[in-house]
Amino acid sequence: MQNTRGHILWIDDEIHHLKPHILFLEEKGYILSQAANGQDGIALSEQNNYDLILLDQSMPGLDGLETLAELKKNRSSLPVIMITKTEDEWLMDEAITGQVEQFLIKPVNPSQIFMACKQTLEKIKLHEQKATSDYLKEFQEIEAQLSNELNVDDWWRLYDRLTDWQIKFDHYNDTGLGSILKEQIQTCNREFINFIESNYESWMQSNNRPTLSVDIVPKYVKPILDKGEKVCLLVVDCMRHDHFKSMMALLEPFFNIKLDYKLSLLPTATPYSRNAIFCGLFPDDMVKKYPKQGDDMKNDSTSLNQHEKQFLIDQLKKMDLGDKRVHYHKIWAVEEGNKFNNRIKDYLQQDILALVVNFVDILAHKSSQMDVLKEMVPDESGYRTAVRSWLNHSWLLQVLKKLSENNFTVILTSDHGSIRVQRDVMVAADREASSGVRYKYGRNLNTKEKNAIVIKEPEKFRLPVFGPQPSYIIAKDDVYFIYPNQAHKYQSKFKNSFQHGGISMEEMMVPVAIMKGRG
Structure with missing residues (x-):
């Protein structure tokens, strides 16, 4: 039986008329068992582990629907194909809600039955085979692309392709290609890091640069407000591109979605990348305009984003949008989220609704x-x-x-992503250094440059200067920083965890979804 394509039970009161169909399926490699009524079929199903049931609807005694209900009681996951003479829609509805795989109308020829069986029993295997073939072809294309000089749009398209394969392999675990994809992403990340090291500093000094965190409100929010339309800026803290792609199917019934991207500022952490979204300023200018924010960052405060509402209001005023009605809400617990949902009608008259959601982080x-x-x-x-x-x-x-039903355009984005860290790297730092796992700032910080960007002149990266001899270190690849005297403690705590602050496609390349309601 191991070499067969599957064991099928066919339940039909006219089973003796179906000999040609049964022989055809057996020639195709299936094992067929037969039952002439629903009661016998149910009994056989309880005694045997069938892969598929072919079920007639019009039978004396128990009809097809009644038999289906009993079969599903015994084993809810058992695939059933219903075959009937009637085309009544009510029957189709009942069969579909009873979880049949397919609904065939008699007369059916042997090839139709075979195709239905093949599709039901082998579709996952066929999809896996197709995915394997397609990825191996695309693997070569991506490897070849890495040998070319890529711009930031090229990198986004490449990362988007890799993300699609990650999600596809979530559904097809038996391809054996997951480890190859993981290695390819690591290879791409090393080249991406080289790209960032070669270009990031120049972007900080030029308007000829990719879309960055500071550009979100001017580029995506302002044009909507200028047209007198309502907008929701939704920042899901720490949401990666693959997270958004995996959620799209839940959002598409309500929204038409146009997908764009932006690069997170470095370090890929809230004090820099998320505050930059709301104030529209690079970190060095932000701490000059808002000294209290600079004090919080310097002291490594536990709350580094408490001024976001004021940041947003000031940014809107700067763009001559100070007359717009603004509601800002940060939600970090389910109870607060439920309260907000219950009161959403109170906020639907706002011009701009700014939400920060912290669950993913x-x-x-x-x-x-x-x-x-x-x-x-x-x-x-x-x-x-x-x-x-x-x-x-x-x-x-x-x-x-509710926003989709009330003429809001939703700009859904994140401040940064995250990466699963694997390798610990020793760092030399004094006790005043910041506590980040993927980035640190302080005096005379040092680590091996193959593992991090070591920044001795923060102003070139538009970063704040805190005290004398300032320096930043920003992690590359999948490393995390530890101190020599606490190595074991941090190794057991952080290895294989998701962290952010460093340089990787997952941390820096952030989706921006422009979502307009379908209604």
């Missing part, structure tokens, strides 16, 4: 602290699954539905 950080979350989010695939499941069952999806 909290999940990343807590997964390094709680064993149960480490098991739920062991890798990138688990992280995507957790984020998608959260959105599907969260207050946020309900809010987005």
